[in-house]
Amino acid sequence: MIRPAAIVLPAREGFSAGAVGAIGGQVAALAVPGDVVVGAPLTAASLLPRHDYRPVRPGLWPPGGRSVRYAAAVTRVVRDLATDVIEVHNRPDIARYIARHCPRQRVLLVLHNDPQGMRGADTPALRADLLRRMTVACVSDWLRGRFVDGVPAHHAARVLLSPNGAVLPATVPPMAERAQCVLFAGRVVADKGADLFVAACAELRRSHPGWRFDMIGADRFRVDAPATPFLTDLAPRADAAGVEMTGYRPHAAVLSAMEQAAIVVVPSRWPEPFGLTALEAMAAGAALVVAPTGGLPEVVGDGGVLCAPDPPAGLARAIASLMDDLPARQTLAGRGRARAPRFSIERAVALRQAARLAALHHGAG
Structure with missing residues (x-):
């Protein structure tokens, strides 16, 4: 009723x-x-x-x-x-x-x-x-x-x-046709591990020159989000790491980016109460690397690679293992798509x- x-x-x-x-x-x-x-x-x-x-x-x-x-x-x-x-x-x-x-x-x-x-x-x-x-x-x-x-x-x-x-797309691009892109989407703050993502990308850029690294988000979920000290400090490091910071984007644009990216990373420091970004990445058919804290493990299950994001070197290794292995990305993305309907x-x-x-x-x- x-x-x-x-x-x-x-x-x-x-x-x-x-x-x-x-x-x-x-x-x-x-x-x-x-x-x-x-x-x-x-x-x-x-x-x-x-x-x-x-x-x-x-x-x-x-x-x-x-x-x-x-x-x-x-x-x-x-x-x-x-x-x-x-x-x-x-x-x-x-x-x-x-x-x-x-x-x-x-x-x-x-x-x-x-x-x-x-x-x-x-x-x-x-x-x-x-x-x-x-x-x-x-x-x-x-x-x-x-x-x-x-x-x-x-x-x-x-x-x-x-x-x-989350809305579950009926179809998503197959992994073999996706951009060689590693994506972070969410609030660009320390709790979400935005700086850890940038540090990991700095290592990956040297070993994987054919890949792109994107960061969507700002301090708040709005177009006029302020340029915080954290963002101001992170921007030059992101530029040096080859990370393109696009700022805030509407939700539909974020979901579209997830459907095109090969890998989505959720490197949260704080224990995520649920982890909606991780769920949306699974539904979008991306290979997911996610922190093993809070509600993330119960949402992700076997649909993502659980990896502590700090130190960033370990995060970089977990991401690299997927960048180097298309079948592994395909298998992981398939498990994520199979799990997403639970939510x-x-x-x-x-x-x-x-x-x-x-x-x-x-x-x-």
Whole structure:
């Protein structure tokens, strides 16, 4: 049964063609007819199409920080909507505020990042309190483990799994016809290992002169992303390593680049809560090299080469082993394509709907 919801974005999450991150992109992909998306004010002409978007403008009341005023503004909108479930993304403090002030509606908190670093969920007591007030769903089992850590078992059993999803192209270019290109796509920040990718490419450029090295991304998922000190420092090293930095590109352009590249690398330092880039690379038919941390191993399975990205010399060796072996690339890409349907959009929608249904019955009986 399709259960529409009011979907609350984080205050700084984009929902327009020129500025949308992983959370906004997943909300757009998994929304069903009747859903209402609530978030920060955006230019109407730039909004993602085919979605009912309601902007909220925080006022001066109640007293407190920006998060409290945003939660209050969201509450004024969602409590008047004809939806039984309010789906709050990645903000435990806002979800708690809404649960207190919208008693006729049920709250589903969907977590995309480690709750142990979030305001309102950073202790076991706070996480247990959230479960008394609402239903919680996590995008990976690794993330679910972080949420239930220290939480009483009778509460922990109610934390659900609601993974991200990706569009699965019906066909992709065969490996033998792809460009000899090694691709990094994502935020160009230290956590994502952008500098480790550049360092590995510096070694690979000398041994594989026929290959190209591309980096798509910026500090943020928007066209006007700032030139940060990290980017300013990385740019000359990337140039010396033969890495072409293209900056931010729309999501469709990123997916197209993945379908043309032979190898995609996800060298994250931090434990990725899910690893959507890795999933999209598998769906696109690229050979994948990925860090073995966070939720990445459960998403990738045998569909990629797991390799610690630091030191970069080890990362370079893992990439080189694929550059030197077309059959190995073909086999790995085939395994990735076979695994990707576990995280199709259709399955992700079904699991999100199941989480909404669980939220609707939270506390019943």
